[in-house]
Amino acid sequence: MLTISSLFIYPIKSLGGISLTSSQITSRGLLYDRRWMLINDDNKFISQREYPQMALCKTELVPDGIKVVFKHNDDILIPFDAPAIGRAEVTIWDDTCTADIVCLEAAEWFSKVLGVNCRLVYMPEDSRRPVDPEYAPDDKINSFSDGYPCLLIGEASLTDLSERCGEIILMDRFRPNIVFTGGAPYAEDEMAHFKINNIDFYGVKICARCPIPGIDQETAARTKEPLKTLARYRKKNNKIYMGQNLIHTGEGTLNIGDVLHILSTKPATVFNEEVGEVR
Known part of the structure; x- marks a missing residue:
């Protein structure tokens, strides 16, 4: 069973985030995000x-x-x-x-x-800022986030990354909104449609990462990890990926412990081998 383990908002873009036990979700994403x-x-x-x-x-x-x-x-x-x-x-x-x-x-x-x-x-x-129409219907809007109303990452994905890095990588490097527990590493890549509390979520595009995951959120120091390790196995067309961008239909409340009911999946993206070119 997949359940929400953490919820985060980032009220002012690119500043520190806030961990919540519950959050209202609006047409633009989590309230205040x-x-x-x-x-x-x-x-x-x-x-x-x-x-x-x-x-x-x-x-x-x-x-x-x-x-x-x-x-x-x-x-x-x-x-x-x-x-x-x-x-x-x-x-x-x-x-x-x-x-x-x-x-x-x-x-x-x-x-x-x-x-x-x-x-x-x-x-x-x-103020209406549409989501990229290539990946979402015309009526979907966004806040000041980079591209989509919500970002989803599984705890298993971060655990796998930490093991590959040989050090503990904190989730705040990736600035997700919804974190879930359960399932295999990178299960979020394949989520096409799921429900939480009768709110429909759609995984529309895996998230290409900018340099921010390479910034320690407590010291502001730039580091090689985790992007160096991610590039070995999560890279395609010169971009590194981690997390699933979401759009949604409906409004309501999300809570830690809520179940993700998976309704449909999609093929996983094929990335580089550890050594070699994209297949």
Whole structure:
């Protein structure tokens, strides 16, 4: 039996995540997940790819908003109801969408602790960012995540990776939303359609990984692992893969312990051999 073992949200894109025991799922993914984002002077998102020190900004849900703590001492509160002080067309990869500029105090705080000039934006309800139509219906929307509303990874996959690396790799390197226990390593690769609490989930695309899994989320240090090991057996067309991107139909609540009911599967992707070319 496959069951949810962890739930995570990342309210401000590329900052630290929050572990939850339960979460509401909305049309854009888990509630509050990546609804805020930091942008540069060109209105483009910034992330740990360029600024690994963003990993040192830890987030926490508090009654009035999102509390952010930098290096365990300096902190700021981002109110849920912070009024917009302007609007901007912001860019996430190849997408452009409308966002509210919020909280001048936060812009000053993040610019100071990260050492890069930036502003904080929020995705309002009237902003619609479609999921890539090549992999999802036109009516599916996203938050500020890289491409899809949710990311799924199995605990068995991480255990297998850690054994191959010869060291313990933490799940926070991969920034999933839903983690499940049970099943074989990389079982998520083959999940085409499953239900949790009568919410339909569809595995639409295995996740190509950027350099962020190579950043220690506690120290912000760049490391060779786990990407070096993943590249030996999870690489195809010069991309490294881990996790399954999801879209969903329906809204409701997900809880630790909820069962994943698998309704259909798809063929597993064939990757490189340990040594050799893609078959």
